[in-house]
Amino acid sequence: MRKRTFISIIIISVLFLSCSQKVNDYYSGFVVDEFGKPIxxxxxxxNTESNPLxxxxxxxxxxxxxxxxxIICNLRLMKNxxxxxxxxxxxxRYESTGTDxxxxxxxxxxxxxxxxxxxxxxxxxxNAKDLLAKDLLVSxxxxxxxxxxIQNCNDEIFWNLVKQGKKNIPDLINKLxxxxxxxxxxxxxxxxxxxxxxxxxxxxxxxxxxxxxFELIGQKVSEECGYCAYWYYVREKxxxxxxxxxxxxxxYEENENxxxxxxxxSSLTGDxxxxxxxxYEIKK
Numbered sequence: 628m629r630k631r632t633f634i635s636i637i638i639i640s641v642l643f644l645s646c647s648q649k650v651n652d653y654y655s656g657f658v659v660d661e662f663g664k665p666i667x668x669x670x671x672x673x674n675t676e677s678n679p680l681x682x683x684x685x686x687x688x689x690x691x692x693x694x695x696x697x698i699i700c701n702l703r704l705m706k707n708x709x710x711x712x713x714x715x716x717x718x719x720r721y722e723s724t725g726t727d728x729x730x731x732x733x734x735x736x737x738x739x740x741x742x743x744x745x746x747x748x749x750x751x752x753x754n755a756k757d758l759l760a761k762d763l764l765v766s767x768x769x770x771x772x773x774x775x776x777i778q779n780c781n782d783e784i785f786w787n788l789v790k791q792g793k794k795n796i797p798d799l800i801n802k803l804x805x806x807x808x809x810x811x812x813x814x815x816x817x818x819x820x821x822x823x824x825x826x827x828x829x830x831x832x833x834x835x836x837x838x839x840x841f842e843l844i845g846q847k848v849s850e851e852c853g854y855c856a857y858w859y860y861v862r863e864k865x866x867x868x869x870x871x872x873x874x875x876x877x878x879y880e881e882n883e884n885x886x887x888x889x890x891x892x893s894s895l896t897g898d899x900x901x902x903x904x905x906x907y908e909i910k911k
Contacts, residue, residue: 800875808821
């Protein structure tokens, strides 16, 4: 799901700057909890996999992170015991025609007093970091409330299943034909309504980088709408989901022993920090 038309980094030189906005050469703000209490030692880093700049909040919850001239990134916030979050530092105003307009820079780039609320992690989820005694079954997928989408990386069931590594992959593949609708999930502009089958594939894509989905279904990425070719294919008829399921099962059996664990803070399917802190890749 990560290959979407979302932006987490921009280069100022190719965008129209708003003449009325003064943009700092650093990001700054305060990190507090739900009660307004400062949180010290929160990791603040740029939301990019390529050598992100980083810093930590001080005892007052304040941070100041210098940025590279001409480049602006969204920011990731991380601390044990709290829900990780990704904060936008800019947004693009869209014209009525659907084309990109001016860029609006948000308060992390224009003020030193912005407050960011970081929520405490629920005990059930935080204690589930060691999932050996708390693994959920894939039958729980029907109760997922959020699919990673831009900054949604907090669903406890989703990440519990991701963190189980290889051991539940065969069960996830078996769910690729389950058309039970996830009642509380709707992803605008990327599939809309999701089924257990759709969510199972997202979990697999979060576990394993580079699953050749379009090759497995014999389709090409659409030049007009990108990943929509996948949605059209699997929703056309049940036989197409079975075709994907069989081919993915074969692909996994051929590549299982080639998969190696790669540590990473970035989610493969959402624009946010990964609670799994890594994924599998095929060893080259």
